[in-house]
Amino acid sequence: MVCSRGRKLCDDSKYRHADLGNDIVLIITETLKVNPSSLSAGTKLIEGGLALGSLQLIELIVEIERRFGISLDGELLAIENFNTVRTLSDTVARTVRAQ
């Protein structure tokens, strides 16, 4: 289930990190038209793996911001946060908690 209702759903105590990771995978597949079977937590997003370009990354960031009701700015846009599906999920989880 995608976090389509934004923070309300994310704030639900039953909403766990694993759910968030699944949501990230779903957002990637929907936004970038990627085959879900090709994605795992360790899938690299930039170098190797999906080899996303800057345009695709921007689309992904904007969609994540919209669905989770967060803002990814400044240091959160550091490349290491986008290395893999897992690092992206961790970044979003930290940001959801902080914001």
Next chain:
Amino acid sequence: MNLTDISLVSRSGKYAPTIEDIAELSEVDSLPPGGFPLTHRMGEVCGMAPGKRVLVVSSAQGDQALYYVENFRVDVVGIDISDYMIGVSRRQAFARGLQDRATFERGDAQALPYADSTFDIVVNEGAVGIPERPIDVLSEMVRVAKVGGQICFRESIWLKPLAAEEKLELSEHYGTCPLEEREWISLIESLGVAETVSEIDRWSKPEYFWEVRKDRTVQSHEAIYSLAEKLKVGKKIYQRFGREGLEQVKLNEAVFYGAVRDRKIGYGMFKGTKIVR
């Protein structure tokens, strides 16, 4: 050459965000094409020396103005339309201990807030062609220079003859209006400037269009901005222009840097002496 023959184009903004728009939106402290080597050359040909009073028009983040102070020991005033740029410039001047010799003020390049014949040298580094009528900027630069003073600017040029339609298209992608070398010279000479010199070939090498970072060397136009910087500016573009804006940026870059590699668009420096009041 008659001024009415000059190929000024009227841009519609149909390809926004342009190359110039991206440079501004990025807020990255980049330099105009030619970087500091061309800044240094401008200081040399203008005869910058201790005691000379220099005006830098459209001084952006103050890099060139401070370069002149540090390398030629002149006294500099920088003027820019952006409060943000003025703030950055003043902080840079203080950080480098140059605040007594470099002042920065907000103002319009097309209506400079200075009396006639105020400065020994007036320079503009890459912002003459951004307004629709570059002659409005140049005439103000000439007005505030002393008789016998130097007017110097660096700007984009058409390196080869192109049809008017192609010039307009390229200008729309670029976001500024190049002129042919002889057109730039005719413009400043029409304003009472003589002994005009220009340098084109040296500064029209494609690499000068992307070696514009202060913090590192750049090997291609794709590497001007880091990925993190691309994401930051890309978000701004997406929010302002939508996905179409991001696609437009890719197209603008392909067209513009293609024209640079094809030697259609180049870059040059122009300098002349004010001879009339």
